[in-house]
Amino acid sequence: xxxxxxxxxxxxxxxxxxxxxxxxxxxxxxxxxxxxxxxxxxxxxxxxxxxxxxxxxxxxxxxxxxxxxxxxxxxxxxxxxxxxxxxxxxxxxxxxxxxxxxxxxxxxxxxxxxxxxxxxxxxxxxxxxxxxxxxxxxxxxxxxxxxxxxxxxxxxxxxxxxxxxxxxxxxxxxxxxxxxxxxxxxxxxxxxxxxxxxxxxxxxxxxxxxxxxxxxxxxxxxxxxxxxxxxxxxxxxxxxxxxxxxxxxxxxxxxx
Amino acid sequence: xxxxxxxxxxxxxxxxxxxxxxxxxxxxxxxxxxxxxxxxxxxxxxxxxxxxxxxxxxxxxxxxxxxxxxxxxxxxxxxxxxxxxxxxxxxxxxxxxxxxxxxxxxxxxxxxxxxxxxxxxxxxxxxxxxxxxxxxxxxxxxxxxxxxxxxxxxxxxxxxxxxxxxxxxxxxxxxxxxxxxxxxxxxxxxxxxxxxxxxxxxxxxxxxxxxxxxxxxxxxxxxxxxxxxxxxxxxxxxxxxxxxxxxxxxxxxxxxxxxxxxxxxxxxxx
Numbered sequence: 355x356x357x358x359x360x361x362x363x364x365x366x367x368x369x370x371x372x373x374x375x376x377x378x379x380x381x382x383x384x385x386x387x388x389x390x391x392x393x394x395x396x397x398x399x400x401x402x403x404x405x406x407x408x409x410x411x412x413x414x415x416x417x418x419x420x421x422x423x424x425x426x427x428x429x430x431x432x433x434x435x436x437x438x439x440x441x442x443x444x445x446x447x448x449x450x451x452x453x454x455x456x457x458x459x460x461x462x463x464x465x466x467x468x469x470x471x472x473x474x475x476x477x478x479x480x481x482x483x484x485x486x487x488x489x490x491x492x493x494x495x496x497x498x499x500x501x502x503x504x505x506x507x508x509x510x511x512x513x514x515x516x517x518x519x520x521x522x523x524x525x526x527x528x529x530x531x532x533x534x535x536x537x538x539x540x541x542x543x544x545x546x547x548x549x550x551x552x553x554x555x556x557x558x559x560x561x562x563x564x565x566x567x568x569x570x571x572x573x574x575x576x577x578x579x580x581x582x583x584x585x586x587x588x589x590x591x592x593x594x595x596x597x598x599x600x601x602x603x604x605x606x607x608x609x610x
Numbered sequence: 611x612x613x614x615x616x617x618x619x620x621x622x623x624x625x626x627x628x629x630x631x632x633x634x635x636x637x638x639x640x641x642x643x644x645x646x647x648x649x650x651x652x653x654x655x656x657x658x659x660x661x662x663x664x665x666x667x668x669x670x671x672x673x674x675x676x677x678x679x680x681x682x683x684x685x686x687x688x689x690x691x692x693x694x695x696x697x698x699x700x701x702x703x704x705x706x707x708x709x710x711x712x713x714x715x716x717x718x719x720x721x722x723x724x725x726x727x728x729x730x731x732x733x734x735x736x737x738x739x740x741x742x743x744x745x746x747x748x749x750x751x752x753x754x755x756x757x758x759x760x761x762x763x764x765x766x767x768x769x770x771x772x773x774x775x776x777x778x779x780x781x782x783x784x785x786x787x788x789x790x791x792x793x794x795x796x797x798x799x800x801x802x803x804x805x806x807x808x809x810x811x812x813x814x815x816x817x818x819x820x821x822x823x824x825x826x827x828x829x830x831x832x833x834x835x836x837x838x839x840x841x842x843x844x845x846x847x848x849x850x851x852x853x854x855x856x857x858x859x860x861x862x863x864x865x866x867x868x869x870x871x872x873x874x875x876x877x878x879x880x
Contacts, residue, residue, distance in 0.1 A: 382824065571823065575822070577858025577859070581662065582854070
């Protein structure tokens, strides 16, 4: 996709927060496979997605990441979001190798320090974070997995690491605004930050480049997130950036 | 189910201008707990509504669910006067106020508006439950005049195996009991749809930040679209959150129209 796509009214949505695979708390209408995800994307008008596999988050990062590769294959609209671990236990490839592979696939990593029993701190995850930062691999982390002090410390020490915060609720402005002001490598998924005028306010203060479209499919429906990027007071170019341009840029798919 | 006009509008960012859209759950003003861009002024709220095509919102100011119902009711009455076609006043009651003051508040707005359109309870913020005796005058007035009550939760003691809400709904058949945040999680959805099934005057409000996949469709399947109402929680939460959820839902466009505004028009007599 050329940077022209960020101009005019063409908006190509790319979702940073999708998952496939069965999971513990499935409800009846949930889809769990690639075909289901693609059908949902078609229904709601999402062109591309960054996808994680449930095995990686809730069983084995190593085997779940491999399963993800097997399932999404070389599809040109699904990109891998691998689950990463600190290097000390040697459960995944060495950090430099792992980060290079993720970057080559135009992928990203998802971090679960709380659920996977490690600390989102340099003493615990330093080698991993160094490697991801060296390759500018985007790292996604849910607020339920960390805290603002850890995020601030990581942003300070790893200035080349694009960090995308998910699962924030709408009550975070007094925490995240000082971080937005200080760290250009901080990004926010819009799905759960549903505060009134959040897109407009953050774009005006810090730039629309800091916002990333994501849905939380299949656990969360996508219409609420889509409405945020489709109905707003921003320019068409900024809408296109938030809807997908910013994420594609972070993944190395297009120029910022 | 065929193509949905509303899904296509959402996908193209076309505002829903030609439908009756009423938000049954709005607030107003700032709030101590977090920053609200625009400070929740009536102007900011109407502008937020205009983004998507919400014509009217029924509102209870934050200060009313917080420390001062009289100031809150005054604020929303003033806003409703300034925006008579866009904002409708909930009269909020904190049952901890002395009974004569509660009765005076009801009387004041009954006279001012020629009848109150809706009441708002926030028993959690006010640190009580909905069985508090101070709510008594509201139940009596609402039942006599057919006025809906929106409550954050319908908490109160169970008795004879029945919940407080079920007992109130049976005791006051002319009140529409609106349960706020009914679609926020699967646990809440399953509990409240079961509760609503047995009582035709219990209604489910969508407002909140949660949007479990398939949850709205389940609510409609279980209780019918005529018992579900669009609510946003604006300006706590942006209108786009729940409005987008409704537009994208896998239910018929006629069902969406009921949830979007037809139900609220009927219940609030707008």
